[in-house]
Amino acid sequence: MNSEQFLxxxxxxxxxxxxxxxxxxxxxxxxxEEVNTRMTEHPQISSLIGxxxxxxxxxxxxNHIDFLATVFKxxxxxxxxxxxxWVYHSYRAHGFSFxxxxxxxxxxxxxxxxxxxxAAASEINMVYDWMLRHHQTLIDLSALxxxxxxxxxxxxxxxxxxxxxxxxxDYAGGMxxxxxxxxxxxxxETLYMGLIKPVMYEIGRLxxxxxxxxxxxxxxxxxxxxxxxxxxxxxxxxxTDRGKAIVTSAPNEYHELGARLLADMLESDxxxxxxLGANTPAEALISLIRKKRPRFVAISLTMPxxxxxxxxxxxxxxxxxxLSSVKIMVGGAAFNTAPRLWRQIGADAWAxxxxxxxxxxxxx
Numbered sequence: 001m002n003s004e005q006f007l008x009x010x011x012x013x014x015x016x017x018x019x020x021x022x023x024x025x026x027x028x029x030x031x032x033e034e035v036n037t038r039m040t041e042h043p044q045i046s047s048l049i050g051x052x053x054x055x056x057x058x059x060x061x062x063n064h065i066d067f068l069a070t071v072f073k074x075x076x077x078x079x080x081x082x083x084x085x086w087v088y089h090s091y092r093a094h095g096f097s098f099x100x101x102x103x104x105x106x107x108x109x110x111x112x113x114x115x116x117x118x119a120a121a122s123e124i125n126m127v128y129d130w131m132l133r134h135h136q137t138l139i140d141l142s143a144l145x146x147x148x149x150x151x152x153x154x155x156x157x158x159x160x161x162x163x164x165x166x167x168x169x170d171y172a173g174g175m176x177x178x179x180x181x182x183x184x185x186x187x188x189e190t191l192y193m194g195l196i197k198p199v200m201y202e203i204g205r206l207x208x209x210x211x212x213x214x215x216x217x218x219x220x221x222x223x224x225x226x227x228x229x230x231x232x233x234x235x236x237x238x239x240t241d242r243g244k245a246i247v248t249s250a251p252n253e254y255h256e257l258g259a260r261l262l263a264d265m266l267e268s269d270x271x272x273x274x275x276l277g278a279n280t281p282a283e284a285l286i287s288l289i290r291k292k293r294p295r296f297v298a299i300s301l302t303m304p305x306x307x308x309x310x311x312x313x314x315x316x317x318x319x320x321x322x323l324s325s326v327k328i329m330v331g332g333a334a335f336n337t338a339p340r341l342w343r344q345i346g347a348d349a350w351a352x353x354x355x356x357x358x359x360x361x362x363x364x
Contacts, residue, residue, distance in 0.1 A: 001137050003085070003144070010081035014127055020120035021072035024112070028065050031111035035061050038107045048103065050095020060091065064108070066305040072124070074311075074345070079304055079338040084131065086208075088142035093210040098139055105132050146205070152194030155181070163199045166220040167212065171227070178227050179234075188235055188268055192261045192354070196224060200257060221257060228260065240270030243295040245361070248276035248285060250301040251309045258332055259300035262354045266298075269358050282313050289323060296327035296348075296361055301334040311345035318346060327364050331357060 165173035263275035342350035351357035
């Protein structure tokens with residue numbers, strides 16, 4: 001079964017009603033404690049999780065229930081089908097055995113039966129049964145390389161050198177490459193979308209494959225931030241005044257590079273951008289929106305576990321009459337796996353690239 005067939009089957013087969021989804025959320029803490037206890041007591045748990053600390057498994061369980069709660073609430077079964085192979089791939093690369101996953105899923109099934117009413121448990125466990133049936137499919141799909149067209153093929157050599165400089169912590173070398181690319185025609189877009197974005201995606205994949213450490217991935221991200229800051233004054237800022245905008249990462253979202261690239265490109269298009277960075281608390285964000293009254297807010301989310309928090313922010317903004325004219329755009333990898341999700345959470349638009357985001361806000 002290929003990825004398209006797997007996705008099609010998820011769309012056709014899976015369904016969870018609103019009542020069952022709410023019961024799942026209500027019992028989340030009790031179920032997670034149950035699963036943690038059951039898996040910790042397994043006699044082969046150390047080999048199943050590849051000798052990793054138990055905290056890594058517990059973190060996986062927390063992400064699991066946050067993610068499944070989001071899937072059930074928003075009927076995001078596209079997102080489920082697209083994310084599961086990545087979960088298998090990432091945890092296997094970090095030492096977890098594939099045999100861990102069926103045991104974990106069975107533990108969740110038992111917890112669901114114990115803590116949810118029978119009707120809700122039956123609905124929820126149909127999804128767990130589907131995942132268990134497709135265990136081998138998920139192993140196979142997790143081995144496939146990502147299907148992404150090569151962006152800016154003429155920059156292949158620059159990307160190779162730039163990544164090598166980042167991984168070697170060579171700021172000066174990376175700066176030379178970035179500065180030269182910025183000097184080309186359409187330099188900012190080429191630098192951001194042809195060099196930095198694909199290189200950082202590749203570095204992320206190296207981390208997922210356990211070929212570089214978390215510290216090395218963070219170091220590369222930090223070096224890119226320094227390079228962007230150093231080149232900021234060279235960016236082609238427009239004299240057009242399009243109005244004020246706020247760009248931020250979602251609460252509990254620590255990836256901020258994509259939002260930063262968008263903020264810089266919006267400034268070049270004539271927007272007065274307030275960029276808030278990573279993990280902006282919801283209350284603080286809403287307070288700033290009330291104070292600054294931007295024409296639009298762009299919220300970036302990479303990991304899908306916090307979609308409910310983004311939905312809550314949008315609902316809170318919509319509940320304030322004085323902010324009725326503020327448009328809301330969402331983007332990031334979490335929304336790219338489920339392109340219809342933005343409508344369900346009440347956003348005005350979704351954009352998968354900064355270029356499409358700029359086209360959208362210009363239309364507003």
